[in-house]
Amino acid sequence: MDDGTVTLYIAASLDGFIATEDGGVEWLEAYQNERDAGGSDDSGGSYEDFFASVDCLVMGARTYEQVLTFGEWPYGEKPTFVVTHRDLPLATDRVELFAGDLRELVDDLTARYDRSWLVGGAALSQAFLRRHLIDEIRLTVVPVLLGRGIPLFDDGGVERELTLLESPSSADGLVELRYGVGAGDSLP
Template identity: 55%
Template structure:
């Protein structure tokens, strides 16, 4: 197998925050329902079916757990952490490794890796040039403060705009490929 691809698929406020000042994402709730015809607004189901494994930070992991039932079934999930946490399923593995080394291993094992978040995990993958595709979902809200998605240190990485799509929910998705 050729090396797999890594996608950052994440929602952000128009002003660039992935969580509010307290780390909450409840501001996303009103945008999570489909349009009147029950459209899968962000095409998440199709995207998720294409994913072989997930990567997330510990804070995102704990936040996902707080929502109730583990939503990722038995999909291999790697959680970046130095803390001792309990796995949601047997498919969850906790890793305290260099992002570049982990990404190399995951690219060799899986065809499509989803970097779920949070912001520090996304930034670490971007800084190491380990993201191939960015799928950014701009939610029509200005938070004014919170956890920023981008924080610098990206070495002027050039992106190629692939697509932009407006959804009935008001969310606009921008897709970019990272130029190599």
């Protein structure tokens, strides 16, 4: 198997926030149903298409804890790796806690899986970016200004050039910016 890829697939408000200050994502709900169904995505893709294309998920502890509040585990049988130093309850037997070096995690995942989805949150995404561990960014820009909240990018990052791969939009104002990062710029 060739080395797999890591994709940061995430939504942010137009002003760059992925959640409100208290971690809330309720502002996304108005767009969730139509986007999940692929109904308004002019590119023909949808969350379901993306989800079906990934082999495993990686997320930070706060994102994982938020997902646990949703009720039923939304990721089915996909292997999920939660980066944390805490002992957290496991949603399923497919969830694994990881507390080691991020490079070692990514090396292991890309050797075992073709496509890994970096779910978030912000701190983990920023750590992956600083360590050059992301091959592709798929950022859905939501036509909402939150004014404040948890920013996707902080001011402690490094300058990186990205290559725009596509930028489909939808009738409801969502724009997905798909970028190649570094050596992975020629992703399909």
